[in-house]
Amino acid sequence: MEWRDEGILLLTRPHGEGSAIIEVLTAAHGRHLGVVRGGASRKMAPLLQPGASLALEWRARLEDHIGAFTVEPLRSRAAVLGDPLALSALGAICALLHLALPERDPHPHLHAVTEALLDQMGESGTAWLGRYAAWECALLEEIGFGLDLATCAVTGQAQDLAYISPRTGRAVSRQGAGDWAPKLLPLPRAFLPGAMVDAPALLAALEVTGHFLQRELADRLRGGALPEARQRLMARLSRN
Helix, strand or coil, rough: CEEEEEEEEEEEEECCCEEEEEEEEECCCCEEEEECCCCCCCCCHHHCCCCEEEEEEEECCCCCCCCCCEEEEEECCCHHHCCHHHHHHHHHHHHHHHHCCCEECHHHHHHHHHHHHHHHCCCCCCCCHHHHHHHHHHHHHHCCCCCCCCCCCCCCCCCCCEEECCCCCCCEEEEHHHHHHHCCCCCCCHHCCCCCCCCCHHHHHHHHHHHHHHHCCHCCCCCCCCCHHHHHHHHHHCCC
């Protein structure tokens, strides 16, 4: 059994004498694990950093075996390592993908939007903040719970949308909310088309996506909380 693909490195752990097991999000083969011979060596270890894009060749005797990877670097994204906020976001991305996606289940669209987000995070500035908010929405869509923010769930109108239903994920206008407004989630401006997103705006958006991620992934969470890496991102956003 063998295939070739491109993938984003999510995590690495030691394996045996000098090897490593890596987990990647590939375009056509989903979240996939495999052994890299010599992956813990001085030559290979710097290439196997979270967020790196790799050219992959996977081989195994049988399809359900863990198999072995041959890897070639495509993009290291080392620039992210020098930006504490971007580095926190990278950790959250890798942790959420590891948690949310079934192994070997293809998600080509999510792979593409993750690549685009990581590329933008490697640039200077904070223009990527809005794309990160959209990325968590895309992750929700991929696990079967997309937000519907086009029109009000009550009136059907697209004007004056101000809330999100915590049950259905649909937008609600001020008029449609009425007396129910205190029980609804605020619609973050980061979700509005063309909005400028800073750290407080992203924090507000992630409070909303976090509500739905925590609910949809409840059976996989330890202690009922989202991964520590995402919590660290929230903490850094609040400090910013």
